[in-house]
Amino acid sequence: MNMQKPFAITLDPGSSLANKTGTWRTERPVYVDRLPPCNAQCPAGEDIQGWLFHAESGDYESAWRHLTRDNPFPAVMGRVCYHSCEGVCNRGKIDAAVGINSVERFLGDEALKRGWQFKGPASESGKHVLVVGAGPSGMSAAYHLRRMGHRVTVKEAGPLLGGMMRFGIPKYRLPREVLEAEMQRVVEMGVKVELNTRVANIATAMQEGHFDAAFLAVGAHIAKRAFIPAKDSSHILDAISVLRSMEGEDQPMLGRRVVVYGGGNTAIDVARTAKRLGATEAIIVYRRTRERMPAHDFEVEEALEEGVMVKWLSTIRQAGEGALTIEKMTLDEKGNPQPTGELETLEADSLILALGQDVDLSLLEGVPGLEISDGVVQVDAATMMTGHPGIFAGGDMVPAERNVTVAVGHGKKAARHIDAWLRGTQIAQSVKHAPATFERLNPWYYSDAPKTVRPQLEMARRTSSFDEVQGGLTEDNALFEARRCLSCGNCFECDNCYGVCPDNAVIKLGDGKRFQFNYDYCKGCGVCVAECPCGAIDMIPETV
Amino acid sequence: MTAPIKFYQTGTFTVGNRLLSPEQRSVQSSLERSNSLNSGHRACQGCGEALGARYAVDAAMRATQGQLIAANATGCLEVFSTPYPETSWQLPWIHSLFGNAAAVGTGIAAAMKVKGRNNVRVIAQGGDGGTTDIGFGCLSGMFERNDDVLYICYDNEAYMNTGVQRSSATPAGARTATTMAVGAEPGAQFGQGKNVPLIAMAHEIPYVATATVADLHDLETKVEHAMSIRGARYLHILVPCPLGWGAASQDTIKLARLARETGLFPVFEAEGGEVTAVTKIRRRVPVEEYLRPQKRFAHLFGAKGQQQMLAGIQARADRNIKRFGLLDVETAE
Amino acid sequence: MQKQIEGSRAVAESVALCRPEVICAYPISPQTHIVEGLGELVKSGELKPCEFINVESEFAAMSVAIGASAAGARSYTATASQGLLFMAEAIYNASGLGLPIVMTVANRAIGAPINIWNDHSDSMSQRDCGWIQLFAESNQEALDLHIQAFKLGEELSMPVMVCMDGFILTHAYERVDMPAQAEVDAFLPTYEPRQVLDPADPVSIGAMVGPEAFMEVRYLAHAKQTMALERIPQIAAEFAQRFGRNSGGLVRDYRCEDAETIVIALGSVIGTLKDTVDELRNDGVKIGVLGIHSFRPFPLAAVRAVLQGAKRVVVLEKSFSVGLGGVVSTDVRLALSGLQLNGYTVIAGLGGRAITKASLARTLRDAIADKLQPLAFMDLDWGIVNRQLAREAATRRSGPIAENLLRDIGTVASKVH
Missing domain, CATH: 3.50.50.60 (FAD/NAD(P)-binding domain)
Structure with missing residues (x-):
């Protein structure tokens, strides 16, 4: 500053930083993460919003990897999952739910097309787990257990992988090459599979194979009869x-x-x-x-x-x-x-x-501690462990809705608890985020965008062949659909808080790093809270 | 399907958008924004004017690569930004008087011209009182001479700095300290007030636009466009005042949005005296939705409500919608 | 170069020699010819670079000058009377911000009743505004003072008013010596602002200053004016050295060395007074004239020094503080503190009433005889005044004063001869 400034009437730029207006505040904004309804709903425990976030920017591999942290079968899921996530999607209250299922299928198909593979475990645990049944639940558990570093052997009574996905779902809904590919990808992680191998008695099988734990996932193959x-x-x-x-x-x-x-x-x-x-x-x-x-x-x-x-x-x-x-x-x-x-x-x-169908539970005969009622084996809902230590069960065998997604979810959950059980630890009960309700959103900010309809096979071919009825989304469509996600309850870095603060009291930390409040200057007006599209900011009283 | 994906989750409604290419993003989303009006200013919580001023001036700073000088009328913006010994401004800035910001702008522009510094651009700014009332003569003179100044009016619809008195921008029915909510026709008189954007257009200056703090991209685009033009330009920005309007501090942007969506505040652009673009109403709402959250209109509601006045305000919104074509044809009545 | 030109033209050319960069023009008699002349010089290209701006009011004129000056441009405007009052708010602002604008005030009465002729009411109404106020005795001095004003104002970062009597000077064709551009350039350096609006070094000018610093700001303005008391004579001396004539300065006395009676005045009336003094001197009266050329800052010491040896002082004023009396007299009295002088205030020439040698001689003789009222009104028509007072005493709704007076005096509308 060479200028000799006149006293008091002329001031240095930006000097108001000396005035900490944060002292005016009676309430403070805080960033929160809330549980989006899709994630809360997903029986397979997918972080749907999390993988859509990557898909939104066209980073499909990251999206697929994020998705497959929870569910290894997106191409199957994208075809057979009943996508109850879409039923609870907040976007449904604006126009139509995000086509989560179709994006999932797109990612699954993209992975098959590009040949993306799962990474093997970082280290081996030395433990060996027996999985009975190569259906969705068993293969899901095998996948997760393998990722955790355990040796896994899957014994399957039938001649092929897939269980009820293969024997209960027609081709026109689930092409076999898709099913086969997603099953094989798990096998390629180093999971040992024994086909045409019926486990007559679990206790014997474990003993003979020196297994440290078992996950039972026998499908409901026996048809119910009526007179x-x-x-x-x-x-x-x-x-x-x-x-x-x-x-x-x-x-x-x-x-x-x-x-x-x-x-x-x-x-x-x-x-x-x-x-x-x-x-x-x-x-x-x-x-x-x-x-x-x-x-x-x-x-x-x-x-x-x-x-x-x-x-x-x-x-x-x-x-x-x-x-x-x-x-x-x-x-x-x-x-x-x-x-x-x-x-x-x-x-x-x-x-x-x-x-309807029943499960053949004969392999459980004579195993102490097991409780069977209503044709299924009872498990601890938190851990999927049966009354017999080290034996876990899921899928059609346990009391739950019977569908592929639930089965996959059981596999994941059981795998985590088998891992903990094998390591002699316990999984800390994670505190679930509060729900991201529609009322917390500011839907003004989302563009009008109706759901993309997936193409369907023309009628003549539908009734004369077993070609897949439901087509997939094109990349453009998938991208569009992914971008319909509202990111309920979780910051998606729209910069609104950073922009709308009249006091420049929001610090932008850069791509992927979100934001931080500058409480030195935040006056607590709450504009950022009101204008956060996805409801990821709470206003809490200031403690004096 | 080879059409490019144009849809970006939040479109351009949010301040930023990670899916847009950097050059398409707003000034306000940028880490490098100039924060022309720095933290530490003494504006009330949720001040629309502080927000509008940073939006507009930052945009002008980007458009001029920082070669910008501002003249400021007396008023809230001046008082809260420059109480000795601190100023919030980060660009060369001068406050002279209440009614002369436009003329001071003219003087600065003349100085830059005479010195051959044509890259340095000038804005003059003030509130609605300093613009539509006391500063109106100087404003009109600046327009008429087509001086190279962008004048920005931050309209919060009353003299807020002096304690919420009525200005010629105060809407009919609004309670102010000089149009109290008493008597047979409470609030500001119907049939009064002036529309300075239209008056500016009558000067046939190169560019006139209105905007609100609720639509940042629109505002920034207009500032940027204004800075690409030489001569007198006028930008009229609606900036809700939580204190003066009797509204919650977090509702500042919401109210600006509702003002537009009701049709009460038409958002448009005009060049050479002709309207060239209109921001259409996205989700039309009745005026009541806009008026109810504001205590300055409280007397219109409740047991002793003023149905006739409400109808009058709605009629005004309807007239704007028709006059400016604020609704798409298919949704228009 | 010697020229026989109108005073306004002389000032216009003189201002042009100072290379102003921004000129704000708004018409008001009797100043208008000055900006007309400048407008022509700019339009013709003789004065460049310069922005000549036809503003919409005097308020805008000063405001544009404020903006221009703050942005580093040498700025000039001119006004008079109502115009000066209309820009009053901006006048205070310019000085408060320390912007060295130069403004010519072609002194004129203030209405109502509206009156376009000369007196000093306009400048005097702004005596506390913080500007330097210089008064010209002649057209030559008027043009010289503008050259000095830019130098002085820019050195001190203070605005300067150059006051010259409307019509009497502005519209009088007289011989003047117009300096050459090179001479002015050598005398007046380019404008180096103390503060400037520049994106390269941003500042905020015009902060709100509360009780904690306002008095200091005001005192600093006063300190500046005190510095001006030193600089004004120095600049006048430098000017005299370069241009070969005495113009400006704080005060200039005429035949005061042994004077028992000293008449104090500002502006063009000093010339008439000098003639009157010469005549009285011929009659053996020990009388002199003290012309005040810098009214603000007021040269208390210089005035006191001249008056030290006198017995009586007569302040001849073209302004009038209604309800009190003289405006200049008050300041003179301050300069005389402790001195036992007989003091007279003579109000004369308001609204352009002619100040004749005869009336002056008569009035001064009364003063020398100590027969003059302490507050005297030269050539006041007491008949008219008394008749109106009587009318008002008798009738509540006695009608407008000016019209009543004109009715009384018939077709002769004023005493301008």
């Missing part, structure tokens, strides 16, 4: 057998008129399969109404589009040769179906029963 008076000549099959036989050389002979009995997803799957096998009529007989059908609505819709018919409020009284006797039902006040006595005849070359 239907039938003539010998009537052609009655069970759904799970039909679907399983689709994996073999010989496709099942179902005839031209196929009736499926049941209202779950398996009923839908088998009806659609029948249609593809050439049935002119595939009719589902279900005793309640569409609203009460356990099958997922989008699957029902797709089936109806493909020409599958449904007789609602109907039960099968009798199966005869080439025909069924159907009784009309009515719903009582409680919504339970009641017979009306009104009968009709339905022509059918075959009847497929899709009334």
Whole structure:
């Protein structure tokens, strides 16, 4: 400063920094991380928002790696997961939920296309874990256990990897090369797999193999039966057998008129399969109404589009040769179906029963400490450990909703606790962040962007082949879809707080490092809180 | 699908956006922003004017590579930024009087011209009182001569520095210390007040624009555009005043947003006296939504509410919407 | 170069020789010819580089000058009367900010009643504004004072008013010696501002100053004016050396050496007084004239020094502090503190009323005889005044004074002859 400044009237620039206006504050803003509803909902415990964040910038490999920290099968998930995350997505309250599932599939497919592989463990623990069943739960556990440095041997009764993913889900929903590829990728981490190896008794198997722990993940392969008076000549099959036989050389002979009995997803799957096998009529007989059908609505819709018919409020009284006797039902006040006595005849070359499945629990016989009820083995919900120390279980075997995502989640959870158990430690109960509710968002800031619709296979090919019905997103679409994420409850570095502070009291730490409040100058006006799009700032009273 | 991805999660509504290329990002999102109005100023909590001033001046600083001088009218902005012995300004800045900021700007611009320093640009700034009332003569003179000054009015719709008295920018119905909420027609008189952006347009100066602190990108774009033009330019920025409006300090931006979304504060640009662009209303809301959070309009509501006055204010918003075409055709009534 | 030109033109050319960079122009009689002349010089390209700005008011004129000066440009404007009052707020601001603007005030009365003719009410109304106020006796001095004013103001970072009598000087065609550009350039250095608005070295000018420092700021302005008391004679001396004539300075006395009676005055009336004094001297009266050329800062010591040996002092004023009397007299009295002099204040020439030698001689003879009222009003028509006072005493709604007076005196609207 060469200038001789006039006293008092002329001042040096920026000298107001000497005035610490932070002393005016009665409340202070603090950055928080809140649990987004998608993450909270995900049965597989995926950090959905976390991997979408990477996908938003087009860094798909980082997104995939982030995703596969929790779930090793994004290509499968992106096809068969019922994506309850989307049901709770806050964006649904603005326009439509983020297409999480379709982005997940895109990432899964991208990984297969690019040949991305999992990294092996940093060090070996020297422990050996037996996994029974190469389904979603077993392979998930194998993946996580291997990552943690344990030797893993998977014993699978069937001839192929995938368990119920292979034998319960039709190809047109899950192409086999996709399933195979994601299973193989786990194997390539150094997981030992023994196919066609049925474990008759777990205690014996562990003893013989010198396993330090076991994770049991046997699928529900046994079809439930219902008593239907039938003539010998009537052609009655069970759904799970039909679907399983689709994996073999010989496709099942179902005839031209196929009736499926049941209202779950398996009923839908088998009806659609029948249609593809050439049935002119595939009719589902279900005793309640569409609203009460356990099958997922989008699957029902797709089936109806493909020409599958449904007789609602109907039960099968009798199966005869080439025909069924159907009784009309009515719903009582409680919504339970009641017979009306009104009968009709339905022509059918075959009847497929899709009334649910059971698990073969015979391998547990004689193992002390196990508790079995309602056809499943009881586990500690926190650890997935059975009553027998060192034996854990998950998937269809334990009390839970039966689907691939839940099974994958069990595998991960069990793996973490097996690891802790093997190391003699305990996993500290992590404090869950408070939920990122819609009310905390400032939705003004998000651009209007309706959900991207995935392309679907044209109808002619859908009903005549087992080509995949649901297409994937293009990269552009996937990027768009990822960018619809609101990042509920977690800073996504939109710079709003940094920009809207009238006092420059927010320090920007740089890309990926978020922000920090400068409490020397923050007056506690709360504009940053009000204008944070994703609700990642709380206002708390100042302590005096 | 080969179309480029244009959608960026929050579009351009947020201050920054990590998905945008750096040159597309706002001045305010930058680590290098000049913070022309530095921390430590004595503006009230949630001051819209402090925010608007930093937005505008930082943008002008970037547009001129820091070759900028500011003249400032008396008022809140001056008082809270430069009480001896500290100033918050980081650019050459002068405060002379309440009513002469535009003329001081003219003088600085003349000095720069005569010295051949054409790269140094000038802004003059003031509140609505210093602009639409006491400074109006000098402002009009600066416009009429087409002096090379960008004048920025930070409009908080009353004389806040002296304790919330009515100015010619005070909206009808608003309570101020000189238009109290008493009598048969409480608040500021209907049928009074002046629209300086339109008056500025009548001078046919190169550039006139309005903006709010709720839309930073729009504001910065306008400042940047203004600095690319020579001659007299006018930017009128709505800056809510928590104290004077009787609003919560955290609602400053929200209220500015609502002012625009109701149609009460039309956001537009004009060149040479003709409107060239209008910021459309994104989600139209009735004026009530804007008025209710402000205590200065409290007398319009409640048991002894003023339905007729409310209707009058709504009519004003509707007129703006029609006059400026603030709604897209398909959503317009 | 000798020139026979109008006073306004002389000032315009003189200002132009000072190379002002920004000139703000707003018309008001009797100043207008000055800015007209400058406008022409700028438009023709004779004065460049210079920004000549036609502003919309005197308030703007001073404000533009403030901006320009703060940004480092030599700035000039001119005004008078109502215009000076209209810019009053900015006048105080310019001095408060220490901006060395030079302004010509073509002295003129202040209304109401509106009156365009000369007196000193306008400048005197701003005597406390912090500007240096120099008064010119002649057109030659007026043009010389502008050259000195820029030098003085810029040295001290203070604005300077050069006061010259409206019409009497501004509109009078007289012979003047116009310096050459090179001479002025040699005398007046380029403007080096004490503070400047420059992006290379940003400062905030015009802070709000509270009770903690305001008095100090005010005192510092006073200290500056005290310095001016020293610099004004020095600059006048330097000017005399370079240009060969005496112009400016604090005071200039005429035949005061042995004077018992000294008349004090400012501006062009000093010339008339000198003639009157010569005549009185011829009659053996020991009388002299003391011209004050720097009214602010007021040269207390210089005035006292001249008056030391006198018996009486007559302050001839073209301004009037209504309800008190003389404006200059008050200051003179301060200079006389402790001296036992008979003092008279003569208010004369308000609103352009002619100050004749005859009236002056009569008034001064009364003073010498100590028959003069302490506060005298030269050539006041007591008849008119008394009639109006009587009217007002009789009738509450007696009507407008000026119109009443004009009605009384008939077709002769003023005593300007």
